Amino acid sequence: MQMISARPHVCNHSHTHAPTPPVVSQVQCSEEELGQYRDLVDRAVEARTHAYTPNSHSMVGSSVLAQDGKVYSSGNFELTPYADHGEQLALAFALADGQKPKDLKACAVFVAKEGASVEEARTKQSSMTSCGNCRQAIFEINPEMHEILLASDGYNVEVYRAGDMLPKAYHRDRPEVPNLAPPSSDHPDPLVAQALIARSRSFVPRTNEPVGAAVETVDGKIYTGIRVETSSFSTQAERVAMANAMMHGEHQIKRMVIVGGSSAEGEIPKRLSWDALQAVAQQSPQAEVLLPDGHGGFVSNPIAQVPGYLLTHS
Ligand SMILES: [Zn+2]
Structure with a gap:
């Protein structure tokens, strides 16, 4: 049996070892679409004001745009030890309203601490992507969705394809689960x-x-x-x-x-x-x-x- 000894990492450089994020190209969009996405960010900024964050005090707003133009927004809600993130709730609201995953077009997110200046926070969003949990969720619900980030000017948007935001994403092929048929008649209550x-x-x-x-x-x-x-x-x-x-x-x-x-x-x-x-x-x-x-x-x-x-x- 061969023993394998761990080799210590030797490095003479003084630089830090922060991982280098892969370069992800932005999606090119029409002016009309960009306008729609700027509005979507505004909706996320507004949704943030409803966030319930007694634990983290980090208030998130997220908005999901469907192909038919409807927008679903949510803040993050820390109702339980496991908090629901804004993106997760906005996606769930859209699906609960009868939207199909393939018809969800874009998701915007806006993050700022309680009491923070929103104008100042707008210029910092390009480094504030959705967390890995939410990106994985968006990817699994519809990898073609666009993820919208504010550019560093706090006004223009950067558009990314969800599938590109998670290179080599975790993926399991699962048999398609058809939705239950809706009830054939309305319950009296x-x-x-x-x-x-x-x-x-x-x-x-x-x-x-x-x-x-x-x-x-x-x-x-x-x-x-x-x-x-x-x-x-x-x-x-x-x-x-x-x-x-x-x-x-x-x-x-x-x-x-x-x-x-x-x-x-x-x-x-x-x-x-x-x-x-x-x-x-x-x-x-x-x-x-x-x-x-x-x-x-x-x-x-x-x-x-x-x-x-x-x-x-x-
Ligand atoms: Zn998240």
Whole structure:
């Protein structure tokens, strides 16, 4: 057996060993498209003001543009120990609204600390790409998406193809998981109906376990969320739905429906997370959580009394 000894690295230079990033070429765009992307950055700047960052105080805004011109924006939400990044939520909002991954065109991100000058921060964004988790997620959802960064003048944009932003990206060929068919008829409770529709839009290539959620705020509005799975993160449907409400300035949840499984009547999701429900409980201790009873009905539980045995960490 041959012994291999580790050879110490010998270096006589005084330079530091920071890795050299590979050069990634920008995508050339029409003036019209560039204008659209500058607007998208403005939407991200605005979305940042809704971020909820009690832990990091680093406020992010992200906006996703779909081919039909619709824009979905989110801040980062630190509702649980694992915070949801702005890009992850904006992507989830778009998919929950019925957009197809291939129809998501571009994603912009804007980052600045709490209390920072936005004008000053605009000139620093070219060194502030989305984090690796988010780039991996964007790549897996649609590698043709454009990632938009502000140039150092704080106004013009630099456009990159998501697939180029991750040279030699981690990739697994997975069989295509078709989405569930949307419900054939609307459930009489509009909140349950929306959760069932959301479930059919889940992006779950890893587990094929779709989950949809819908929250009703004290103002009577409904916001939805879905489970989105990529190699770098999985969003919880209920957390997405709650962030969706908070993005609209609504923090008080009255009722929440969470539905998993593939059957028409739905099941309690296998990976229901206590973290997410605890976050809802902190924001809205009076909330009711409706879960499928397995026979076509939904049982309402005060959030404080959701049986612990139903909840497992994902
Ligand atoms: Zn990120």
